[in-house]
Every structure is written in structure tokens, then in C-alpha cells.
Amino acid sequence: MDILIKNARLTDEAPLTDIAINEGKIVTIATGITDEAKKVIDVDGRVVIPGLVESHIHLDKALIASRKPNKSGTLKEAIEVTAELKPTFTKEDIYERASKVLNMIIPNGVTAIRTHAEFDPAQGFTGFDVIMQLKEEYKHLVDIQVVAFPQEGIFKAPGTETMMYQAMEMGADVVGGIPYNDAPANDHIDLIFDIAKRFDKDIDLHQDFADEADHMSIIYLCQKTIDEGYEGRVSVGHLTALHALPDAELNPIIALMAKAKINVMALPATDLHLGARNDEYNVRRAVTPIRKLRDGGVNVCIATNNIRNAFTPYGNGDIFQTAMIAIPVAHLGGADDLPTVLPMITENPAKALKLEGYGIAEGNKADLVILDTKVVNDAIIDIPTRLYVIKDGKITVETTKTVKVY
Template sequence: MDIILRKVRIKDEENLKDVAIKDGKITAIENSIEGSAAREIDAEGRVLIPGLIESHIHLDKALIADRLPNKSGTLAEAIEVTGKLKPTFTREDVEERARKALMMLVKNGTTHIRTHSEFDPSQGFTGFETVMKLKEEFKNLIDMQVVAFPQEGILKAPGTEEMMYKAMDMGADVVGGIPYNDSPAKEHIDLVFEIAKKYDKPIDFHQDFKDDADGITIQYVCEKTIKEGFEGRVSVGHLTSLGALAKEKLNPIIELMAKAKISVMSLPATDLHLGGRKDEYNVRRAVTPVRALRDGGVNMCLATNNIRNAFTPYGNGDLMQVAMLAIPVSHLGGADDLPTVLPMITTNPAKALGLKDYGIEVGKKADLVLLDTKIVNNAIIDIPDRLYIIKNGKITVETEKKIKLNF
């Protein structure tokens, strides 16, 4: 055996376990494993979780907040500011920033990401090609799915439709879309499905990102998903407009989403920052109704979206902090709710991304994180140090702690 993790806590209601790893796979999970390994770690009852999954992020736009600030804090200015900056991005610039963002994610226990990489006629494929290069370079540290993302729209930006097809030919893993930033929105959605069908790839929309529910298209996305047989292969990010709907209007939409097996990536750090900017009192939280969607059978995920740019001027690549933020924002701190949060950054996004060899089970890939906490239910609220991060059966990150108390 290559590694044995001894006395780990996988579930609060179960005994401590030993976990053995060989050739990048989990080979045994037992109360006590006989024999030895090249590396043995005594966890002393600490919590072992599968690697964190960052299901919605923009690497090519990371770490640019200081270049041209979004002073109003609105979505409109964020798009405007970023649109001005993108033509100035060089390959070297994108690579340097994306590399820094990736290292933030890796050291915080993220083993899989889905990154939206954009292109348009004004900037070409500078960022997209760079992210595709980093996908290969970082494959031993983190698995990357790259979304072909038309931030400026497709129909209103001539030349982008051809670029969408070229991006898929260049190896994009997912077809992206942004109906609320294009017109007509339904034609945009139809085109994204057409491309996805041609290349047999999943779809990920930036969806209904507004404070109100006027002109939402999530119902159309669900209907199209079912019609085209794409159930379970469509994800949507943001979806903040649903927070403006009363139950009698919201519930039928949730039922339709569950039927279409749509996955939702809630992005609280960004949505809280940009949303409700015109509210003078009783300022809205401007996030999608996570609890209602979860209770309605929708696969709910939590993700970062951006790190230190015009859309989100903060962040350090720690999904635990994103999940901690979501707990008070989405009322997820109750006794029955708290256990549902950790899956929103692990097993739920694994389902959304279609990962087949993920999880703490014999035969699965050894992508694991040992946390400095001894209670699984506290895995988020403790925001624990990640003591060991294991990717493909190899230890990629170790954390050493020295605390001296002078009382």
C-alpha cells in the first residue's frame, strides 16, 4: 500500500476507520487494516472528506480588481469594467493570474473545478487557450472542466457563434451560455443546445442573474432540457431571480427543475456583493432560494464564481469560507440543515459535473482531504485547516501547525 490513513472519521455515527490507498485508488476502508504502507498518517479521529469541488469559477478573470474598480458595485458596471479590461489581457497575464488562483484552490483542498473561460471577437481566444494549457499542466494537482463561455452574448456579438464551435473543436468540456445578456434569450438557449447536441457535451448557463423575476427563462431551459433528452446534463449558475418569486409561482418552477434534473450553483459571495444595489431599505439578500430548491429535489451546489475582480472584489479560493457564508445567508444553520451544506461543495457538485469515480468508497479515486476537526457536522463551521490533501493517491499538500499559548 502507498498510504494508510488511520483512525479517520468519515461519518459521525460510525466507528473510526482506516483507509488504504494504492496506485491512486482507495483499496480498503476497514475498522483496522493490517500491514503497513510507505506513508502512514495517524488522524487521531479527525475528519476525512472527499476533495472539494469548485463547480463555478472564472480563472481567466481572477485577480484584476485593482486595475479598474467597479465603484458602484453593480452587475452592469462589473460587466462594463471587465469588458474594457479584456482586450488588454495577454497570454502571460492570464497565465500568471490563473496560476495564482489555481494554487489558492489547491492549497485549500479543491481537487476538481469547472472553470468558465470566455472569448469574443475583441479578445479572441487568448484566455481560453491559456486555460486549456493550464488544464494539462495542473492535471496532477486538480482536475479541470473548461466551459466555452460567451460572456458578451452570442447573437449580439457577431462572430461569437463561430467561435463557440471552434472552442468545442479545441477541446472545451462544457457548452456555456448567458441568456440574460443576449437577445433574443430563447434563441441563445436554442443555439447552446444545438452545439451541445452536436458535440455531445453538457451545458452550463449563467442564468437569470437579476434582483427581480422579469423575463426569466429558467422554465424554457427546463422544457428544452426535457425535450432534448438532456436531463441531468444541464447546470445553471446564479439564478438569483427566483428569490423574487412568491411560493405559488416559485414551487411550479422548482418542480419543473427537479423533473429536468437541473443542477444549481449558488454563488453567494458574488450575488450578495452585486445584488440589491438599488434597494434603499430592507435590502435583499439577492441569492437564489437554496433551501426551497434543496427541499424540492434540486441538486444544490455552492461555488466561488470570481476571486478579486469587478464581480467579486475579495476571496482566497477557500470553498469552506464560501459555504460558511451561505449558512447564515440561506438559513442553513438549523440542526436539520447544517448536514446538507458539506455535500454542496463535495458530492452534489460531483453529480453536477458527472464525476463517476468520486467519493470515499473502495475503488474510487483517492482524492481526499483530512481536516483538523473531529466532527463531520462541524466540518464547515470550524473552517478547519486542511492537514493533508491527497490527489490521485499522492499527498500534494501538508499543513504543519505550531500554536504557543502564553497564559
């Protein structure tokens, strides 16, 4: 064997087990494995989980908060500030910032990322080209899916439609869109489906990012998904407008989303910061209704979105901390709810991203994280040190810590 992990805790109920890894795959999961291995790691009952999945992030516009702050904290100003800054980005600048963020994320246990890469006539493909380059350079550390993302809209920014097709021809993995920042929204969605079908790619939209539910296109998107036979191939980020609906209106939408198998990437760190800025009292959380979506059969994921820019002026690349934010915000701290959170940054986004061979099972890819905790149910709330990260059967990160208390 290449690696043998001894005495791993996979669940809080099952006995400790061993995991044998060879040639990038998990070959055996059993107790008392005696095969020789090049590397033996006795984790002494510590938790082993599949690699974390960062399902919605923007590498190309990270770490720019200090250049031009979003003083109002609103979504409107965040979009305006970023649009003003983007033409000043150089390839060298984007490469330095995006690689710095990758080097923050990877030691925290992420083995797969879906990143939105922007382009428009003002900045060209500067950022997109860099992200495609980083996808190749970092492939031994993390699997990266690149979303072709028209932040400034398509119809609002003439020339972007042609660039969307060019981005797909240049190797984008997913077709992105932003219906709420274009007009009309339904035409934007139709065009995204046309592009996706032409290239046989999945879709990932920034969807209904608003405090109110008065201009939503999620119902149209669901019906379009069903009509086009795209069930399970459409993901949406934000979707904050749903929080403004009473159950009588919300529940039928959730049922339709479940029927269309829409994946939802909840982005609490960003949405808490930008949302409900005009509320004078009883300030709303303005986060998509995670519990209700989950209970309605929707595949819900938790993701970071942005790190230290006009949309999110904080963050350190640790998706556990983002999940920890979601726990109180979405009332996920109860005994029955807490166990559903870890899958929102592992199994659920892996399903949304269609990661092949994901999960701790014989025959699957050996993408694993060893945590410095001995209780699976505490894996989020402990925010434990990631002691080892294993990618494709190779140790990519090893963390040692020394604590002295005097």
C-alpha cells in the same frame, strides 16, 4: 499499500476506520488494517472527506479588481468594466493570475474545478488558450473542466457563434452560455443546445442573474432540457431572479427544475455583493433560494464564481468560506440544515460535473482531504486547516501549523 490512513472519522455516528490507498484507488475501508504502507498517517479521529469540488469559477479574470474598480457595485458596471479590461489581457498576464488562483485553491482541498473560459471577437481566444494550457499543467493536482463561455453574448457579438464551435473543437469540456446577456434569450438557449448536441457535451449557463423575476428564461430552459432528453446534463449559475417570486409561482418552477434534473450552482459571495443595489431599505439578499431548491429535489451546489475582480472584489480561494457565507444567508445553520451544506461542495457538485469514481468508497479514486477537526458536522463552521490533500492516491498538499499562546 501506498498510503494508509488510520483512525479516520467518516461520519459522526460510525466508529473510526482505516483507509488503505494503492495505485491511485481506495482499496480497503475497514477497522484495524495491518497491511504495510509506504506512508502511514494516523489522523487520531480527525475528519476525512472526499476532495472538494469548485463547480463554478472564472480563473481567467481573477485578481484584476485594482485595475478598474466597479464603483457602483452593480452587475451592469461589473460587465462593462470587465469588457473594457479584457482586450488588454495578455497570455502572460492571464497565466500569472490564473495559476496564482489555482495555487490558492488547491491547498484548500479542491481536487476538481469547473472553470468558465471566455472568448469573443475583441479578445480572441487569449484567455481560453491559457486555461486549456493550465488544465494540462495542473492535472496532477486538480481535475479541470473548461466551459466555453461567451460572456458578451453570442448574437450581440457577431463572430462569437463561430468561436463557440471552434472552442469545442479545441477541447472545451462543457458548452457555456448567458441567456440574460443576449437577445433573444430563448434563441440563445436553442443555439447552446444545438452546439451541445453536436459535440455530445453538457451545458452550463449563467442563468437569470437579476434582482427581479420579470425576464426569466428558466422555464423555457427546463422544458427545452426535457424535450431534448438532456435531463441531468444542464447546470445553471446564479439564478438569483427566483428569490423574487412568491411560493405560489416559485414552487411550480422548482418542480419543473427537479423534473429536468437541473443542477444549480449558488454563488453567494458574488450575488450578495452585486444584488439588490437599488433597494433603499429592507435590502434583499438576492441569492437563489437554496433551501427551497434543496427541499424541492434540485441538486444544489455552492461555488465561488470570482475572486477579486469587478464581480467579487474579495476571496482567497477557500470554498469553505464561501459555504460559510451561505449558511447564514440561506438559513442553513439549523440542526437539520447544517449537515446538508458539506455535500454542496462535495457530493452535489461531483454529481453535476459527472466525476467518475468520486467519494470515499472502495474502488473509487483516492481524492481525499484530511481536516483538522474531529466532528463531521462542524467541518464547515470550524473552517479547519486542510492537513493533507490526496489526489489520485498521492499526497499533493501537507500543512503543518504551530500555535503559541503566551
